[in-house]
Amino acid sequence: MTIFSKIIAGEIPSYKIAEDDYFFAFLDIAPLVKGHVLVIPKVEVDKVFDLDDTYLSRILIFAKPIAKALEKTMHCKRCALSVVGLEVPHAHLHLLPINEMDDTNFTRGKLQLAESEMQEIQKTITDALKG
Incomplete structure (x- = not known):
């Protein structure tokens, strides 16, 4: 069971x-x-490309409103989509609010955000998804 499956299971x-x-x-x-x-x-x-065709097409449809919410709330030029898949052996898409190409550079250092900031970002995005 991958870490992502454990997240899904709660x-x-x-x-x-x-x-x-x-x-x-x-x-x-x-x-x-x-x-x-x-x-x-x-x-x-x-x-990701081992997903059956139904899942492969539906994942983009599922991601679309999230990407739109990111563009609306994260003060970015656009939402980038990346499929790398080296970190966890479970298919996944990265949705990244970006303003420059380097925002998609997976070799650079990662941000360390406080729990309160993560919760604030979560609420901002989920509120945007609600309409």
């Missing part, structure tokens, strides 16, 4: 952004930028 706490029957989205606890969201399928598959 065994590990997370800053949940959205969830449906197939997917779960939450804030990355070691973000590249404020508002860095991970979108994961509830089915445990290692590589």
Whole structure:
């Protein structure tokens, strides 16, 4: 069982952004930028392109309103989408509010945000998703 499956099961706490029957989205606890969201399928598959076609297409549809909420609330030029997958053997998308190309540089240092700031970001994004 991957760490992401444990997050989905509620065994590990997370800053949940959205969830449906197939997917779960939450804030990355070691973000590249404020508002860095991970979108994961509830089915445990290692590589994103090993997802069946239904899951592969639905993950983007699930991620779209989250990306729009990030663009609306995180004071960014756009929301970038990255699929790297080396950190955890569970397919996942990174949604990154960006203002410059370096905001997508996974080799740079990660932010360390206080719990209160993570909760504030979570609330800002989830409120935007509610309308």
